[in-house]
Amino acid sequence: MAEIRLESVTKVYSRGGDAAVDAVSLAVADGSFTVLVGPSGCGKSTTLRMVAGLEDVTAGQIVIGGKRVNEVAPRDRDIAMVFQNYALYPHMTVRENLGFALKMRKTPREEIDRRVRAAAQTLGIAELLDRKPGQLSGGQRQRVAVGRAIVREPKAFLFDEPLSNLDARLRVSTRAELKALHQRLRTTTLYVTHDQEEAMTLGDQVVVMCGGKVQQAGPPMEIYRRPANRFVAGFLGTPPMNFLPGTLSKPGEFDNTHFASEAINLVNEPFVFSFGRERSDRLKTHHGAPVVLGIRPQALALAAEQEQGRDFPDTNQFVCELLVVEPLGDVMDLVCQAVSGERIVARVPAVDGLRAGTTIRLEVQPERLHVFEPGDFGAALL
Ligand SMILES: Nc1ncnc2c1ncn2[C@@H]1O[C@H](COP(=O)(O)OP(=O)(O)O)[C@@H](O)[C@H]1O
Ligand SMILES: [Mg+2]
Incomplete structure (x- = not known):
């Protein structure tokens, strides 16, 4: 050997x-x-x-x-x-x-x-x-x-x-x-x-x-x-990681960096994710810069049922149109379209009663977010 x-x-x-x-x-x-x-x-x-x-x-x-x-x-x-x-x-x-x-x-x-x-x-x-x-x-x-x-x-x-x-x-x-x-x-x-x-x-x-x-x-x-x-992120994993363009905000009073994206907004409210203090610290040299957010389909979940109808999203939630439901047994893939037209796929535990063409509310696990510099080979920032 x-x-x-x-x-x-x-x-x-x-x-x-x-x-x-x-x-x-x-x-x-x-x-x-x-x-x-x-x-x-x-x-x-x-x-x-x-x-x-x-x-x-x-x-x-x-x-x-x-x-x-x-x-x-x-x-x-x-x-x-x-x-x-x-x-x-x-x-x-x-x-x-x-x-x-x-x-x-x-x-x-x-x-x-x-x-x-x-x-x-x-x-x-x-x-x-x-x-x-x-x-x-x-x-x-x-x-x-x-x-x-x-x-x-x-x-x-x-x-x-x-x-x-x-x-x-x-x-x-x-x-x-x-x-x-x-x-x-x-x-x-x-x-x-x-x-x-x-x-x-x-x-x-x-x-x-x-x-x-x-x-x-x-x-x-x-x-x-x-x-x-970003290339490696998109190449490994099924379904592939979702990518969304946006910007990192300057930290507010809690030293918390947010990601805001016009790509997934609701009634002109840009959509916001919060990174928490420790990860915010690592992002601070990029505040105000355009970035690409990476979200694995497995890091998305359907928001709780009682939240589904509400108009305004909470932090780490967003609404989108459900285009297609792909049942896979224990799990299912939800192929969605954000307001701007971006495709977003969520892999979630199988539930009954979701209908294509309706609006659903998804929730992201912020600790599983990835952030990349712009471009197909943009370096990971976290
Ligand atoms: N014998 C060859 N002569 C000229 N170009 C080649 C030859 N073999 C491969 N290439 C080129 O080299 C690149 C890498 O090919 P290859 O190593 O076969 O890729 P992979 O195995 O990852 O598909 C490709 O652009 C291919 O067209
Ligand atoms: Mg080959």
């Missing part, structure tokens, strides 16, 4: 072109499961392929197990990669597919047999060893692809969207199996996906990328709770 380190790694495909990967630095600790996540085209696969040695590094260096590998051939890096299209050899049986890399390395027959049987056992495909890939389901083929990586007993695994070809249900169960497998083998793993839920559930470290750059890296719940910028 080994640590993988990227030091300011850049990849430019065509001379003078934009960097597909732009000065990326990250460390995958020995034995950890690190997930690179970001929208399509953000440079995830390029990063992974440079670690594998399938792409040259334009600048910076890659260090595996304490050794610079920029000039080391892929086969000598002792790393196994699993791709989205499993690339199994169709004319070989599962047993032959699993053992192929070892055979190429002139591993003794008995050793190949032993490792193939152990991997097949681990992955629950022992009874499939004599089949050809064409006789397997998508999920089984995926296991064989993982098995091929396991038998090599490499220093590290690299996965590039290995679950994308599976249907939703199978993806969720296979995801749990991959995590269990890692807990057993503890092999250093770098895993790429565009799916934020997959990233959160699998990684002990999540690295969010956009535009070839690392936006934030850390344990998944830390990133979820304290996103460093």
Whole structure:
């Protein structure tokens, strides 16, 4: 096993072109499961392929197990990669597919047999060893692809969207199996996906990328709770975080900063959230400045029933038009429209009797508010 380190790694495909990967630095600790996540085209696969040695590094260096590998051939890096299209050899049986890399390395027959049987056992495909890939389901083929990586007993695994070809249900169960497998083998793993839920559930470290750059890296719940910028805040979490433009007020007599927004107002009263004293202190250099407020759908609740009909909102409440109710079982999503036309989604415990087209009053948990500088990548201010 080994640590993988990227030091300011850049990849430019065509001379003078934009960097597909732009000065990326990250460390995958020995034995950890690190997930690179970001929208399509953000440079995830390029990063992974440079670690594998399938792409040259334009600048910076890659260090595996304490050794610079920029000039080391892929086969000598002792790393196994699993791709989205499993690339199994169709004319070989599962047993032959699993053992192929070892055979190429002139591993003794008995050793190949032993490792193939152990991997097949681990992955629950022992009874499939004599089949050809064409006789397997998508999920089984995926296991064989993982098995091929396991038998090599490499220093590290690299996965590039290995679950994308599976249907939703199978993806969720296979995801749990991959995590269990890692807990057993503890092999250093770098895993790429565009799916934020997959990233959160699998990684002990999540690295969010956009535009070839690392936006934030850390344990998944830390990133979820304290996103460093608006992009990360909007990318992790379902439904996505709501964003509202507005301004921070100067503190009044209680040293309490307020957020006022024309976006959600009622009869010309700007809408007001209150941050409380401690958080106000951290916002004080931004008083009077335009900001973007972030509210997770889970941080919103329906105001108490007796408050629903009242005309003027209390602090931390606002009214909006309920456009659509999406029942999800225990919870439901309320898709609402503020007076200015902003969409706001609230995820609340399921209740009966809400009707689309009516006005409802929502309440925010002020301690769960996020504040960002303006712009798509505006930095978090709290
Ligand atoms: N072989 C290539 N030649 C030129 N440009 C490429 C090549 N592979 C990827 N790119 C470009 O590099 C950027 C990052 O691509 P990629 O690493 O595949 O992103 P992701 O895996 O996050 O979807 C994209 O703009 C893509 O078009
Ligand atoms: Mg990719």
